[in-house]
Amino acid sequence: MKIFNDFSLKHYNTFGLNYNCAAFIEVEFAEEIYSINKMFELSETEHLIIGQGSNILFTKDFDGIVIHPTFNNFSMKSQDNNFLYLEVEAGKNWDELVRYSVGKNLGGIENLVSIPGLAGAAPIQNIGAYGQEIKDVIEFVHFFDFNDNIFKVFHNRQCRFDYRNSIFKQELKNKIFITSIEIKLKKNPTPVIDYGNVKDELFKSGIKNPSVNDVCNIIANIRENKLPSPKEIGNAGSFFKNPIVSNSKFEELKKSYPDIPFFEVGENQIKIPAAWLIEKSGFKGKVKGNVGTYHKQPLVIVNFGNASGNEILDFANEIKTKIFVEFGIELESEVNIL
Ligand SMILES: Cc1cc2nc3c(=O)[nH]c(=O)nc-3n(C[C@H](O)[C@H](O)[C@H](O)COP(=O)(O)OP(=O)(O)OC[C@H]3O[C@@H](n4cnc5c(N)ncnc54)[C@H](O)[C@@H]3O)c2cc1C
Structure with missing residues (x-):
């Protein structure tokens, strides 16, 4: 294992925020966690496991131990x-x-x-x-x-x-x-192509019987064109989950918004794309200081360079409030906020 004190997490969160943790431990073998736990009594000590930090928003320094696995066989x-x-x-x-x-x-x-x-x-x-x-x-x-x-x-x-x-x-x-x-x-996979514009893109590429490789490449291309790379613009992918509402709530919404997109997810439940709600609320491509929604995908909140974690959180909360007021739907964060 490797231990670093007062360690910057800038390269361990895809928002690219420069917060520090008290200690950072690289775990090189799974078995080491046993002695790390004994040494630092992790059940009693503030700690966080971190992978690439692509689903985390830090709003302050982390006053505890961050554990990062490097064993990857x-x-x-x-x-x-x-x-x-x-x-x-x-x-x-x-x-x-x-x-x-x-x-x-x-x-x-x-x-x-x-x-x-x-x-x-x-x-x-x-x-x-x-x-x-x-x-x-x-x-x-x-x-x-x-x-x-x-x-x-x-x-x-x-x-x-x-x-x-x-x-x-x-x-x-x-x-x-x-x-x-x-x-x-x-071993004999049947590709799943019914979601989003995968089928259309396969058709455009003239692929009739797609292999898993074809589907993988098509989806990688779609994502590359639609989502910002954290290497270029700090972000953590979709900031919110797609909300799930009851049938009756959905029927009520449909009266005011006949074009509302949806997916049925259970007998009495409907999932509504959060991106649609955000766009309808006027937040698509909106920029506020160092923060904004991505112009091609409003569900992604981006750090244009110098944002603080709290600036990002305030912006996310602004979106949440607007959507609650406009649609009566409470968005839930997908990203872990610390
Ligand atoms: C551009 C972009 C696109 C994305 N697209 C998608 C998508 O299409 N679908 C999707 O589902 N997600 C997506 N995400 C979110 C993210 O990539 C995933 O949630 C991913 O699994 C997070 O991995 P990580 O290693 O970065 O975890 P982290 O962000 O480091 O950690 C996430 C959470 O898991 C905990 N954790 C991490 N590792 C461990 C461990 N070994 N043991 C216990 N707890 C652990 C952390 O404490 C934290 O609570 C996207 C993110 C970005 C930036």
Whole structure:
């Protein structure tokens, strides 16, 4: 392990904010977390696990210990006629893993291409994009429990995956350290192309029977054209979750906004794109000082260079208030605010 005191987190959050933490520990082997926990009594000490910080907004210095996994091996556990089972350590770059599996013509995570972050963080909010979610490929999540001081493993069902949510973002938040995930990838994949403009883009490219590689490339291109790269403009992807409302609330909204887009998500539940609500409220491309919404995707709040965490948070709260007043909908942050 490597320990750094009074460490800048500028390169460990994709908003690019220059806040410090009291100590930063690079964990080089999963087993080290056991002695780190003994040494620093993490269940009693303020701490935070950080991957690439692509889903975190810091609003101040972090007066505690930040733990960052660098162990990043992955290996095949087993295979059968239909699936190949991989165990992936927490520090593995997620996008690299997607590209690896696509290169082997394995299916299940190809639509999750270009999502920043590390594999250990992927189950936390059940990452999802273009009709795929990690919950559909997760078999097991291995983690260290700071209170019980032991390694544990959860089967998929125990993770309570939901839309941008899991037990790790709720009851177990800050109580565990995910050390690896086990995923199953399809050997004879059927690409998922029904979401967004994937089908149209495949058609435009003249691809009739797309492989996982084709779908992955198309989605990577769509994302590149639509989303700002954190290397160029600080951001944490979608700032808010898409709100889910009841049928009756939706019917009420439809009377005032007949063009409101929606997805049915359950018997009595409707998901409304937060981007549409933000755009309708006049916030698309809006700039305020050092902060704004991205001109091509209003769900993304960007740091134009010198914003503070609180400036970003105030701007996000302004959007929330406007949407509540206009639509009676309370937006929930997808980004973890610290
Ligand atoms: C440009 C951009 C596009 C994005 N697109 C998408 C998208 O399409 N879909 C999507 O779902 N998300 C998207 N995101 C959000 C983000 O990339 C994901 O949530 C990603 O999984 C976060 O990974 P990370 O390593 O950066 O985690 P961090 O931001 O470092 O951490 C996120 C949370 O997980 C906890 N955590 C991290 N690692 C561990 C661990 N090993 N054990 C326990 N807790 C841990 C942290 O404490 C924190 O609460 C996007 C972000 C950006 C910047």
